[in-house]
Amino acid sequence: MHANDDDDRMTRWEQRTEVPLALASLLFLGAYAVHVLAPALPRPWHVLCLAFLIATWTAFAVDYAARWLLSGQGARFPRSHRMDALVLLLPLLRPLRVVHVYEAVQRRRERPGLDLYVRVMTYAGLSALLIGFAGSLAVYQQEHTAPGGTIRSFGDAVWWSCATLTTVGYGDVSPVTPVGRLVAAGLMGCGLALLGAVTGSFSSWLLRGFAREDGTRPPGDSPGAS
CATH class of the missing domain: 1.10.287.70 (Helix Hairpins)
Incomplete structure (x- = not known):
């Protein structure tokens, strides 16, 4: 029963954060692109991009920690979510989670499109x-x-x-x-x-x-x- 409660809480968390974090991932990539491709911009703009990168990465870290806590898996969570840990360590891969937004929407509609x-x-x-x-x-x-x-x-x-x-x-x-x-x-x-x-x-x-x-x-069919 406790495991089911943990699964429900984690599912609700992921449903609420999937789209906002996917958008944050694209903005993260955009801010990094501006920082790399526009070196001639005034320094305050680069500082703003770096601040945005740090803020969005912090949001990703909070999401990872929250899902770890809600999963109820303890020390097993990092082993069963290796890709999430890799994405956290290499935040440029984070936009890949955008492809899961479609799946999240379809799950709510309960039918594949x-x-x-x-x-x-x-x-x-x-x-x-x-x-x-x-x-x-x-x-x-x-x-x-x-x-x-x-x-x-x-x-x-x-x-x-x-x-x-x-x-x-x-x-x-x-x-x-x-x-x-x-x-x-x-x-x-x-x-x-x-x-x-x-x-x-x-x-x-x-x-x-x-x-x-x-x-x-x-x-095989x-x-x-x-």
């Missing part, structure tokens, strides 16, 4: 855009003034990010700083995961379509499957 395969491909596409933009900002901040660096403009950073996320890796521009290379490693991993998700979902969608045309079931 899109086919599973379409949702996976849509979320993967949104995630790729957000990760690519955040990665471009991070690597540009570290690389554009680095000695011997090849990423000198934000356009170079976007091109490099696209090549890295798609696992093409032309090699015409590449990071030379430790932080830039760490960002590159993260983008490589995200690119492989996203491509795998999209490819697998698209293949399953094609198999299901061909199976319907042939009057057969796709492999059971009569009771939805």
Whole structure:
């Protein structure tokens, strides 16, 4: 009974904070973009951006602590919510939670609005855009003034990010700083995961379509499957 109460309280908290925190995530990314891409702005504007970044990160930390407390899981919570902890440590990944807003709205309506395969491909596409933009900002901040660096403009950073996320890796521009290379490693991993998700979902969608045309079931599909 106590576990159910904890689950209900955590669910209510997440429903109330999902949309505000998703908007705060986008504003966080916007403030970081202004800070990185507009160095010529007067100093008070940069101070304001930094203050906003700290304030929004504090809100993310409060949300994480509140969900930890409401979960009733104690020391098990960080282990069962590793992605949340990673997003808290790397706040540029926080905008990825925006893709959960649609799910939260659909849960309230108690019915899915899109086919599973379409949702996976849509979320993967949104995630790729957000990760690519955040990665471009991070690597540009570290690389554009680095000695011997090849990423000198934000356009170079976007091109490099696209090549890295798609696992093409032309090699015409590449990071030379430790932080830039760490960002590159993260983008490589995200690119492989996203491509795998999209490819697998698209293949399953094609198999299901061909199976319907042939009057057969796709492999692994059971009569009771939805």
